[in-house]
Amino acid sequence: MFTSLCGKEAMSNVVVATTMWGEVKPESGNRREEELKASFWKGLLDGGCKVKRFNDTYESAWDVVGRQPVDRAEVRVSHEIVDRHLKLKRTAAGITLHNELKQLLQDRKIAARKLRAQMNSQDNDLVVQQLNQRQAEIDEKITQTANQLKELDIPVFARWLAKLLGGR
Numbered sequence: 001m002f003t004s005l006c007g008k009e010a011m012s013n014v015v016v017a018t019t020m021w022g023e024v025k026p027e028s029g030n031r032r033e034e035e036l037k038a039s040f041w042k043g044l045l046d047g048g049c050k051v052k053r054f055n056d057t058y059e060s061a062w063d064v065v066g067r068q069p070v071d072r073a074e075v076r077v078s079h080e081i082v083d084r085h086l087k088l089k090r091t092a093a094g095i096t097l098h099n100e101l102k103q104l105l106q107d108r109k110i111a112a113r114k115l116r117a118q119m120n121s122q123d124n125d126l127v128v129q130q131l132n133q134r135q136a137e138i139d140e141k142i143t144q145t146a147n148q149l150k151e152l153d154i155p156v157f158a159r160w161l162a163k164l165l166g167g168r
Contacts, residue, residue, distance in 0.1 A: 002014075002044065003043065003044070003047055004091075004092045004093040004095075004096040004097075005093045007092075008047060011044070011047035011048040011049055012048035012049075014044065014048075014049040014050070015049065015050050015051070015052050015064055015065065016041055016044060016049055016050070016051045016052075017051075017052050017053070017054045017064045018033055018036075018051065018052070018053050018054065019054050019056075021053055021054075021055050021056075022055070022056060033051070033053075037051060052064045080092065080093075089151075101145055101148050104145055105142060105145045105146060108138055108141055108142045108145060109142060111138055112135065112138045112139065112142065115131060115134060115135050115138065116135065118131060119131040119132065119135065
C-alpha cells in the first residue's frame with residue numbers, strides 16, 4: 001500500500017525511523033529492528049527505503065530527516081490526483097486499497113462461516129452466547145468493509161489496467 005502511495009521511483013527518499021531506543025535494552029532493540037527489516041519492512045527496504053534510528057536528540061532528528069540527498073522523484077498519489085486529475089479511488093493507491101479490502105472481506109466471510117459451524121456444534125449455552133457475540137462483531141466488520149468497498153467502487157478495467165502498469 002505504501003509503495004502504491006509513493007511510487008517505486010520515490011522509495012529511495014523514504015526513511016523509516018525507529019524510536020524509543022532509550023526504553024529498551026540495546027540487544028533486544030537491535031534484535032527487533034533486524035526482525036522488522038527481515039520481515040515487515042522487507043518490501044520497503046528492497047524498494048530503496050532506509051532505516052534510521054531516532055534517539056530523542058536534535059542531532060538524531062537531523063540525521064533522520066535533514067541530511068538525506070533528495071531525489072526529485074514525484075510521489076505517485078499526488079501526481080495522479082493533482083497532475084492527472086484522478087479521484088483517489090482511481091489512483092494506484094485507491095486500487096490497491098480496493099483489492100486489499102476485497103481480500104479482507106473474503107477472509108471475514110470465511111471466518112464467519114467457520115464460527116457459525118462451531119456454534120452449531122456446541123452444547124454449552126455460555127459458549128454459544130460468546131460465539132454469537134463474536135459472530136455479531138464479525139458481521140459488523142463485514143458490513144463496514146463492504147461499505148468501504150462500495151465507496152471505492154473501482155471499475156474492473158481500471159483494476160486490470162493498474163495491474164498491467166505495475167500496480168498490485
